[in-house]
Amino acid sequence: MPSIRVLSVASEAVPLVKTGGLADVAGALPSALAPHGVEMTTLLPGYPAVMAAIGKARRIHGYGALLGEPARLLTAKLDGHPLIVIDAPGLYRREGGPYTDAAGREWPDNWRRFAALGRVAADIAGGAVKGRRFDLVHAHDWQAGMAPAYLRYAPLPDAPRVPSVITVHNMAFVGGFDRAILPALGLPDYAWAIDGVEFYGRVSFLKAGLVSADAITTVSPTYAEEIRRPEFGMGFEGLIEGRADRVHGILNGIDAAQWSPAADPALAASYGHRHLNRRTANKRALEAEFGLDQDDGPLFIAITRLTWQKGMDVLAGLTDHIAGIGGRLALLGSGDAWMESAFHAAAARHPGRIGVRIGYDEALSHRMQGGGDAILIPSRFEPCGLTQLYGLAYGCVPVVARTGGLADTVIDANPAAVQAGVATGVQFDGVTHETLASAISRAASLYRQPEVWRIIQKNGMACDFSWGASGKAYAALYARLIEETR
Ligand code: ADP
Numbered sequence: 001m002p003s004i005r006v007l008s009v010a011s012e013a014v015p016l017v018k019t020g021g022l023a024d025v026a027g028a029l030p031s032a033l034a035p036h037g038v039e040m041t042t043l044l045p046g047y048p049a050v051m052a053a054i055g056k057a058r059r060i061h062g063y064g065a066l067l068g069e070p071a072r073l074l075t076a077k078l079d080g081h082p083l084i085v086i087d088a089p090g091l092y093r094r095e096g097g098p099y100t101d102a103a104g105r106e107w108p109d110n111w112r113r114f115a116a117l118g119r120v121a122a123d124i125a126g127g128a129v130k131g132r133r134f135d136l137v138h139a140h141d142w143q144a145g146m147a148p149a150y151l152r153y154a155p156l157p158d159a160p161r162v163p164s165v166i167t168v169h170n171m172a173f174v175g176g177f178d179r180a181i182l183p184a185l186g187l188p189d190y191a192w193a194i195d196g197v198e199f200y201g202r203v204s205f206l207k208a209g210l211v212s213a214d215a216i217t218t219v220s221p222t223y224a225e226e227i228r229r230p231e232f233g234m235g236f237e238g239l240i241e242g243r244a245d246r247v248h249g250i251l252n253g254i255d256a257a258q259w260s261p262a263a264d265p266a267l268a269a270s271y272g273h274r275h276l277n278r279r280t281a282n283k284r285a286l287e288a289e290f291g292l293d294q295d296d297g298p299l300f301i302a303i304t305r306l307t308w309q310k311g312m313d314v315l316a317g318l319t320d321h322i323a324g325i326g327g328r329l330a331l332l333g334s335g336d337a338w339m340e341s342a343f344h345a346a347a348a349r350h351p352g353r354i355g356v357r358i359g360y361d362e363a364l365s366h367r368m369q370g371g372g373d374a375i376l377i378p379s380r381f382e383p384c385g386l387t388q389l390y391g392l393a394y395g396c397v398p399v400v401a402r403t404g405g406l407a408d409t410v411i412d413a414n415p416a417a418v419q420a421g422v423a424t425g426v427q428f429d430g431v432t433h434e435t436l437a438s439a440i441s442r443a444a445s446l447y448r449q450p451e452v453w454r455i456i457q458k459n460g461m462a463c464d465f466s467w468g469a470s471g472k473a474y475a476a477l478y479a480r481l482i483e484e485t486r
């Protein structure tokens with residue numbers, strides 16, 4: 001089979017830089033696609049962490065002025081797959097996060113930083129780098145949204161037509177900027193239009209990608225339907241509805257090399273579905289780490305951005321309830337300052353029952369999945385969600401709101417599902433104090449029926465959320481778009 005060459009354009013990718021699920025997915029795609037005849041090269045901005053990780057790398061192209069800044073393209077490897085890094089010190093070499101400074105303020109020149117990412121993608125696809133040819137560009141989220149837009153509106157002269165796909169990992173981040181940036185983007189005047197990059201009087205990079213790409217994918221089938229409605233479409237519902245025949249929901253997978261309890265170096269004790277009792281050692285270690293009492297009640301965990309999307313304001317109001325029903329909560333997260341304080345206050349009110357870690361800690365997140373009894377995910381919307389998939393794989397039973405990818409991946413332990421022996425978690429409708437409280441209580445009462453609980457855990461561990469089917473679906477989509485463009 002001749003291989004399809006795809007340029008994947010992302011603002012983060014595991015193991016080099018991660019702020020959320022996008023990085024897990026961008027990092028896993030090259031290996032997920034390889035068995036299906038796709039050679040995927042990843043294009044990433046040269047943040048300090050990325051530059052440090054690639055070390056001495058070969059230069060393959062230079063720019064006198066990329067969006068006004070000198071830059072060079074370097075070639076390296078990402079877990080054995082090809083990687084191209086944009087080394088543009090004026091844009092990316094600064095301390096802080098990929099999108100914000102150390103204090104959490106958005107970089108004021110984010111439009112320039114991510115327009116540059118899109119521009120480079122379109123140039124590479126257009127043949128700017130000798131010896132590198134691509135059949136398709138796959139852009140992720142608003143940060144890469146300008147890649148399809150440059151391919152549509154401002155390709156390199158004489159460039160072959162290269163089709164593009166944009167994956168929406170989160171519709172809530174529109175990449176909106178003042179229209180004053182328009183001249184600096186280097187788009188033709190007609191791109192400023194209702195079916196172009198204009199979005200409520202501003203420029204939106206996400207919209208630029210959504211109107212320009214040959215196909216739009218999102219990371220679960222249910223979210224692909226939800227974004228056709230105003231509650232989830234964030235103002236793009238009309239556009240999505242209008243392009244419905246171009247919209248596909250392809251569920252994220254999980255990378256078994258990073259996430260399997262039988263071979264996870266982060267865990268005190270490794271285990272498989274036949275040795276669930278070994279989880280106890282992890283649970284005891286986790287209790288100690290969070291300063292929690294050791295008892296027979298359920299140990300709930302949460303690993304999350306502390307934001308409205310994730311329903312963490314609602315969970316913050318339920319810590320008394322968790323303690324009151326004999327449960328405990330270990331929470332790892334960072335985000336909105338008031339939520340961080342609310343969880344700290346809860347921990348102070350309930351010593352031994354509520355433990356809180358504010359920050360980002362990859363290894364701890366593994367220890368929590370390996371030792372917690374149930375993971376709480378009360379998201380108001382969730383394009384896919386990965387922590388419920390990790391929970392399923394680790395026998396840490398997900399308690400989730402019925403939305404997006406959470407609806408698609410968890411089977412609620414209602415009486416019929418329990419009787420049929422197919423339940424994998426607890427689902428509830430609508431994120432309110434009452435609905436989440438009752439879901440937590442329901443999880444606790446299932447936990448107190450050890451035989452039932454064990455079956456729920458095992459069912460989850462038996463689910464196949466590897467990349468197999470989704471890798472195949474992406475490969476089929478790429479092949480179709482390439483065929484269509486010929
Ligand atoms: P989102 O990308 O919307 O934040 P996902 O569930 O898709 O949600 O992915 C979140 C990813 O980030 C998961 O890999 C999760 O384990 C990880 N994560 C979130 N918060 C933290 C944290 N504070 N420390 C470590 N890992 C975290």
Ligand code: GLC
Nearest residue numbers: 021022169382383384385386
């Ligand atoms: C986004 C979404 C999350 C999804 C992740 C990876 O961050 O919020 O639901 O799992 O992207 O696609």
